[in-house]
Amino acid sequence: LASKQDCRLHYVLTAINIANNAGNIIKDCYHQVKTVSTKDCATDLVTDTDKLVEKLIFSSLKTEFPSHKFIGEESVSNGESSELSLEPTWIVDPIDGTTNFVHRNPYVAVSIGLVINKKSEVGVVYAPILNDLYVAVKNEGAYLNGQRLKIVNPPSSLSNSLIAFEWGADRDSDVLALKSRNLLDIMQKHQVRGMRSTGSAALNMCMVACSSLDLYFEWGPHCWDMAASNLMVEEAGGFNTTTLGCDFDLMGRTIISAACKNIIEEIVPTLTQIPTRRDDE
Ligand code: IPD
Ligand code: CA
Ligand code: CA
Ligand code: CA
Secondary structure (H helix, E strand, C coil): CCCHHHHHHHHHHHHHHHHHHHHHHHHHHHCCCCCEEECCCCCCEEEHHHHHHHHHHHHHHHHHCCCCEEEEHHHHHCCCCCCCCCCCEEEEEEEECHHHHHCCCCCCEEEEEEEECCEEEEEEEEECCCCEEEEEECCCEEEECCEECCCCCCCCCHHHCEEEECCCCCCCHHHHHHHHHHHHHHHHHHCCCEEECCCCHHHHHHHHHCCCCCEEEEECCCHHHHCCHHHHHHHCCCEEECCCCCECCCCCCEEEEECCHHHHHHHHHHCCCCCCCCCCC
């Protein structure tokens, strides 16, 4: 019988190999004319490459791990269930940052996470255009291109922080008003050094893990945006919570990822919460 260690090594090496193959397809299509369609609204884009890459990732994973469960953004868009059980489940975003991909902005990533008992065990996020490979294994650390990630000297307050926020695809005026209000409140009250939006939830979280950002928050990300990257943050010594500052909830559609707890405690009372629908309802 294989040990738990052997299994996890097999999981992570397989995920890296598949992410690499997926990344090569994304690289090949990056400068080409894309076939773009929309999903929920005019700003919610999907390309033929998103669909192709998810198909290839799932066919490889299913061959290797036939007894496991699978959740992927484009499969869920096609009507498949996003319900998460306790079983080993591969949660995949074939392209995180589809709008960037369409516009040839390099912040695009493949995200592959293995979740067991509803907790991430393995996370691989590969940004093929930037050539950055992030890998995390529960209790074994997080790595960027083979270098161990460890958050050191986190900021003493939000006023010393570079933070990120994402608008998402929703253009409902009430939602936009609440998001704008939050940004204004944070800028005025905390005088943060900057507010970034990369257009990739997974890469924002990876950037918290590698200390390029001190905090990222959003209402709207899905389990496939966070399944791999939440582990990156945690294994680098950072923290993930909901936008209420409660325990991280993979299916809960809200996130704060941060280098340290004190800036989470600082930002939470400033936030006006925005209603979001869970991934599992
Ligand atoms: C989206 C991106 C975006 C974030 C959304 C995600 P997609 O993923 O990560 O930055 O604001 O919440 O859904 O659709 O490009 O895979
Ligand atoms: Ca999408
Ligand atoms: Ca995504
Ligand atoms: Ca996607």
